[in-house]
Amino acid sequence: MVDNVGGSSSCNGGENREQERLLPIANVGRIMKQILPGNAKISKESKETMQECVSEFISFVTSEASEKCRKERRKTVNGDDICWALGSLGFDDYADPLRRFLHRYRELEVDRSTNHPEDSP
Template identity: 70%
Template sequence: MSDNINFTGFAQSEQPQPQSHSRASSSTTQDANDGVRHDNNLLPIANVGRIMKDALPPQAKISKHAKETIQECATEFVGFVTGEASERCRWERRKTINGDDICHAMRSLGLDHYADAMHRYLQRYRETEELAAALNSGGGGRDGRAMEIDVRAELSIFKGSNQEDDRD
C-alpha cells in the first residue's frame, strides 16, 4: 500500500492529487450549462447530527460548521471503504456488496480495529435475524418489540481498558 491516499477519488496513488474543490462548493455544484444544482451525495446532515449528539453529554451544543465537517468526513470514509469493497466484488465478478466485503475492505485498508468490531456486529445481527425469523415462522413470541444491538459496545474505544480484559 502506498503512503499517499486520495480519499476524495477513492484511489491509492504514489503522488498526492490536488483537491480541486473548495469547502464552499463541496456540498453542491452548479452546472454552468443548465444552471441546475447537483448534490454530491453527502450523508444526511440530520442523521450525522443525531449520531454526534448521542456521543456527547446532553448539555453539549454542536455548531453547524462542526456537523458539516463531520458530514463530509463521514461521507468520504463510507465512500472510501465502499470503494474498496466494490473493487473486491468486481474482482470476484459479483454485483452485490455485503457486510463481509466491508470487513475485508477495512482490513485491507489497515482498519483492523473497525473490521473486528464490524465482524462481531455482523455475527450478532445475523443471529438476531435468524432468531426473529424462527420466532415469526413459529407464530410465537411476536410481541412487536425490536431487538437491538449496541454498536458502540463493539468498539473498545468506548470502553475502559479494564473492561476489555473482562471479555476474555
C-alpha cells in the same frame, strides 16, 4: 466541453448530486450529540465537516469492497466485503467489532425467521 451558460440548473444539479453523496446532516448531528455532554452545542460548520468526513470514509471503504466484488465477478457487496475492506485498509479496530456485530445480527435474523416465519419475506 460545453458549459451550461446562462442556466442555473447545472449548479442545482451539482448541488443535488453532492447532497445525495452525503449522509443526512440531521443524522450526523444526532450521532455527534450522543457522545457530547447534554449542554454542548454543535455548530453547523462542525456538522457539515463531520458529514463530509464520514461520507468520504464510507465511500472509501465501500469502493474497496466494491473492487473486491468486481474482481470476484460479483455484483452485490455484502457485510463480509465491508469487513474485509476495513481490514484491508488498515482499520482493524473497526473491522473486528463489525464482524462480531454482523455475526450476531445474522444469528438474530435466523432466530427471528425460525420463531416468526410469517414475518419473513
